[in-house]
Amino acid sequence: MIARVEVQPGRYHDSVRLMQASKVLQELPGIADALVAMGTELNLSLLADMGFDADAAAGAGPNDLLLAVRAENDQVMEAARLALEAALSAKPVASGGLDGPEPRTVGSVAARSDANVALLSMPGEHVFVEAMDALDAGLHVMIFSDNVPLEQEIALKAAASNRGLLVMGPDCGTAIVGGVGLGFANAMQPGPVGIVGASGTGIQELCCLLDDADVGVTHALGTGSRDLSESVGAVSTLQALSALDTHPPTELIVVISKPPAASVAARVRGAAAACSTPTVVTFMGETTIEEGAAEVLMRLGVPEPAYRSWDSGGGPVRQGTIRGLFSGGTLRDEARFIAMAEVGEVGTVETADGHCFVDYGDDEYTKGRAHPMIDQTVRLDRLAAAADDATIGVILMDVVLGYGANPDPASELTPMIQRATDAGAAVVVSLCGTRGDPQGRDEQAAALNGAGASVWLSNAAAAREAVRVFAATNGGTT
Amino acid sequence: MSDLDQLLDTEASVAAVGTEMLAAAIDQQGAAVHRADWQPPTPGTAAALARLAAGGSTAEANSTALTRMLAVRPQLTDVSTAIEVIPGMTERTFLHAGPPLEWERASGPTRGALIGALIYEGLAADPSEAEAIAAAGEIELSPCHHHSAVGPMAGVTSASMPVAVVEDAAGDGVAYSTLNEGLGKVLRYGAFAAEVIERLRWMQEVLGPVLGAALRSRGPIGLQSLIAQALQMGDDGHNRNRAVTSLFLREIGGALVDGADAPVTDRKAVFEFIDGNDHFMLNLVMAAGKLGSDAAAGVAASSLVTVMARNGTDFGVRLSGTGDAWFTAPAPPVDGLYLGAFTEDDASPDIGDSTITETVGLGGFAMAAAPAIVGFVGGTAAGAVRRTLAMYEITLGEHPAYQIPMLEFRGTPVGIDAALVVRTGIRPQINTGVAGKVPGTGMVGAGLVEAPMECFTEGITALAERLE
Known part of the structure; x- marks a missing residue:
């Protein structure tokens, strides 16, 4: 396995395109890991988390393009380089002829x-x-x-x-x-x-x-x-x-x-x-x-329905705190409001002790990255950490569907959810979606549910469920 | 009904700029979406751009400046002598192209042209004496642009030279330019051999007086309509002036026959000189441009570019809202084709006031009108169209008179906005000749060059500081 870290000063691409380029690389055979992102603090720390040599990117700033690839051998590395250039130079819109260049402003x-x-x-x-x-x-x-x-x-x-x-x-x-x-x-x-x-x-x-x-x-x-x-x-x-x-x-x-x-x-x-x-x-x-x-x-004058949910079937759950991994700030706030009434203080930053609900859509986590509703990298990283953290009993997270959002969030989340449920954690998903959403609301719910998560259309109901499971496994103590 | 009510009652048509995924999401819904190839502005300019946008006065100031630039009606009224008409001209004043310059930093062609002009004026007997006089600071060097004048290439203008007088029929502006000597070994390209000086004397003694008399007898010649017609005949107004020169000859022809009290051989020689020089009208197109440029100057808060000019050492830009300041950067090399055995090693960096044409919507900005020159400057006809189209991204308007047949008679892009240049990263496109770098060489080629970005970033920064 060989690793390469490179900084290209002053080369700008929007964060979604960079995420897509990262994905193209990750899917190449022989590539173990790849990060293509602007050199923000967040991305530099992610680089270190991924085990790359962070010193090689020292001095990179938010206007510099950061490339890090771990590949089987030099041939794969070269293929990655070519694939990356192709992914970054592809134009979404054709131009030419008498139409002139695309508008710039x-x-x-x-x-x-x-x-x-x-x-x-x-x-x-x-x-x-x-x-x-x-x-x-x-x-x-x-x-x-x-x-x-x-x-x-x-x-x-x-x-x-x-x-x-x-x-x-x-x-x-x-x-x-x-x-x-x-x-x-x-x-x-x-x-x-x-x-x-x-x-x-x-x-x-x-x-x-x-x-x-x-x-x-x-x-x-x-x-x-x-x-x-x-x-x-x-x-x-x-x-x-x-x-x-x-x-x-x-x-x-x-x-x-x-x-x-x-x-x-x-x-x-x-x-x-x-x-x-x-x-x-x-x-x-x-x-x-x-x-x-x-x-x-x-x-x-419309009766309030019983909002849909998909039960996990309920197995034994390990003891531990509730960890909230949200992409929507208001969903986090609503869930926290409900949880605090039952379990006491719930922190909002990753360093908090005890229960902690973090909004990964916050500025702090989106500088130089696409929003977590599109790019789930940071949340997947934290989901894996929570799965492996024996002090966490319940993982509560939102999955937001609709236009503009990740085309298939469940497919990225299910392996990590499975890892968490296999380890004895409960995973409670608040699924924000409508019947007409392009991802297929019910298919997404079924996939998440299949990995062992309970899935709730109402965010408030998901929060209540997280509290219920916590109370049940921790004997009602907080 | 307010605009907001209208939004709620009509279908959304979205200009989606930034993340492609959000534009694609609108496509996915089958709704109308329009994209832009947005890029961050030139590094270091974001704060200045925000200040300009926040000031609230720049858009209006730019509109005022552009309106003034387009309102001028240049007409050629006379040919006189530099010392008689150009403001601030003395027997020891030597005007040159581009931003201010000292002899020590002067490029080869500028030095060559100064040497030639010193000999022409009788101030020096030979090149070495001329160099000594110039180096000793015994002459006053001053930019043409500081004297209501413009000069192509070295742009050297001295007291005895005949100059065209171009007046604004719609205002009180006046602009001046020397008369064009033709191609090859000529003063403006830095040549100073005997034949160069001899031609300058003939221009002073015959060409200037005959043209002046002809003009006074027939009356002024409107330049805007000649240029407008020429654009529809394949000229760009900078590197191709064949059509406009022909049109000019038709205008002046009758008066050459009966309007000048001169021997018939002289009148014939004048006719043949103009006929033999496809660039004769370049200087007059430039003077017409200078009128528009001066009219647009001095509008507070305006980021409109009034001047782009080079002297072979520096490329200089002035903005309407930044007074007399020049924003300079090293003159870039020209990407060109070379005559005969000359190569890029023989070329001087970019030089001349002729970029006044690009400043007023001609030259590189009208390249789509001039497919005949694309080979000369090393390009393709489709490329010329694309270059012109790109210029609409950095200009404030379209010229009401100068139109491009190929683009369905769309007006040429005019009124360069320095803010748009730094926002888009698109630099003004210039068609130009190339001078030899060794004094005395003359013309070595022609090609394309882009104005240096630093001139615009400095200009925008200075303009933003003025708004504070």
């Missing part, structure tokens, strides 16, 4: 098309300039990227509202506009509910529960994780609320958010109360998404 693509909304997912430090391009061209903007400076978000939202345009984001994972899912979005049938959400997975979980009750949506407008902070002042939430209020097909509005700043919460509640359309406000920390969905269904 948002301004250019707006000028050359009839686009009415821009979906931006470049690294956060570069978002502002492109978003201003979009607003100048009269486009609404959804900013999927995180790591956008707060003052830039404030400036963008001010510029947009002056122009009558909506900025969804930054850090807006999900929107559904006129039936088209942007970012991570589940396939939803048309229906009477309009959603305004400052939380991507909050919107997705709500969609997932409504879909199981056979209720559809008009639009789901994301606003970005910081919209309900004091400094941003809910600019986008209030705009979206007012637009949905005057949108005839929307019969009921739901506002869903992570815990907002108190003064902003009051303003949003005031605006919601003033709407002529019935409006449900769901702030995490006060209620759960499941409770929000229940209120929506009640207002619509």
Whole structure:
């Protein structure tokens, strides 16, 4: 086995393309391990975790391309090099002839098309300039990227509202506009509910529960994780609320958010109360998404279903704490809220003692990597560690389906889930998906279930199950 | 109905820029998606770009600057003498192309042209005396661009030279340029042999006065429409000026016959000189460009490029919003084809004010209009179209008069935005001649060159600092 670590300074590719390139390499015969990523701190530490010589990458920064390959021999290494170049130079869109080069900026693509909304997912430090391009061209903007400076978000939202345009984001994972899912979005049938959400997975979980009750949506407008902070002042939430209020097909509005700043919460509640359309406000920390969905269904006169689940069959489970491995921040928060009521303190960082629920979609884990709903590398690494950690009894994790997400997350997760269940840990999966999702919700559930996990469509129900199993195996002590 | 209501009532058409997977997810839903080949901006410019975008005034300033650039109506009104018309000109002033320069750093062609001009002006008897005078600092070197003037290649302009006077029919701007000497051993390429000096004297004594008289008798010649027609006849306005020169001869022909009080042999010689020089109109196209460039200058917060110019040592750029500042980088070598036995080892780095044509939407920016020159500068016709199309990515508008038949009469890309250059990494494309690096050699080839990125990154950084 030979290993090679190389740094190519100043060569940039987006994180998804790099993940796909890594995957191409890993699937080559004779390759034991491969990492193709930008040289962020996270990726450098991953390099060390994978047993590569980290010194060979010393000095690499986030603008430098990091290549690490462990191969059987020199021929395989050379094949890997060629495959990598091919994977990185493949263009998603053909160009040539009189069409000229692809547009390079948002301004250019707006000028050359009839686009009415821009979906931006470049690294956060570069978002502002492109978003201003979009607003100048009269486009609404959804900013999927995180790591956008707060003052830039404030400036963008001010510029947009002056122009009558909506900025969804930054850090807006999900929107559904006129039936088209942007970012991570589940396939939803048309229906009477309009959603305004400052939380991507909050919107997705709500969609997932409504879909199981056979209720559809008009639009789901994301606003970005910081919209309900004091400094941003809910600019986008209030705009979206007012637009949905005057949108005839929307019969009921739901506002869903992570815990907002108190003064902003009051303003949003005031605006919601003033709407002529019935409006449900769901702030995490006060209620759960499941409770929000229940209120929506009640207002619509639709009975709340028993949300689907796939039982593990229940074998003996080893004693130990609950470890939460989440890709959705709001799903983590909801689960933690429920668990804390039963088991006491639940930490949110990997170094916490005792129960600990970590959001791997947080900035800290996404610098220079794709979101864990796409790239499960970090979560798989932590899942393997949890499987081998005898102090952990229950592993609670979300799996988010829908457009934009990993095309087959279960196939990557099942070997590790099997390893965990074989070792006596319980694995509880919160599966966020709808019947129409391209991954096939029920097939994904069956695969996860087949590896020994219990699978729950409601995240709150999954959290309750994790607590139940913990209590049952630890004799009710915490 | 607000824009936001409209979004809720119409189908989403998405400009998806960044991660390809998110664009593909929209494709997967069967919805309209438009992609861009986005790349991070040139390293070190992100903060300056954000400051420009946040200032809120740059877009409007750029629109103002571009409108001014496009509003000029250049017309050739007269041919006079440099010392009589060019502001700040003295008997010891020698204008040169590009950003400011000292003799010590001057390139071969610039030195050669200065030597020739010193001999031509009678200030030096021979090359060694000329070099000694220049080295002793006994002459004033100053960029053409500081004097409402432009000069191709070395661009050396001295007191006695005849100069074209190009005035703005829609404003009060005036621009000047020398008259073009033809190809081969000529002063602007740094040649200073006796035949070069002799031609310059004939231009001073015959060409200038005859053309001046003809123009005064017939009245001004509008240059914009001549250039616009020429683009539809295969010119690019920089490296190919055959059509526009022919059109000019048709315009001036009658007045050469009866408008100038000169011997018929002189009038015939003038006709034949212009007829024999496919580049005669280059200098006038440049002066027309200089009018637009000067009109666009001085708009606070504008990142529009008003000047790109080189002197064989440095490549210099000026922006509308950064006053008199030059942003310079070493002049790059030209990727070209060479005449006869010359090779790239004989070539001077990029030189001349003729890049004023690219600054106003001609030359490399209009290359799609000039398939005939692509072989000359080493390319293909399809490549020429692609090069022009790429320039739309870094320009603020399309020229209302200069159109490209091949592109369905689309206006040429015009108004280079330095911010777009650093954002896209696409550098302005220039068609150019190549001068020999040894003083006295003359022209050695022609080719393509791209403006150095440093000029634009420095310019954007300086502009952002001004906004603070």
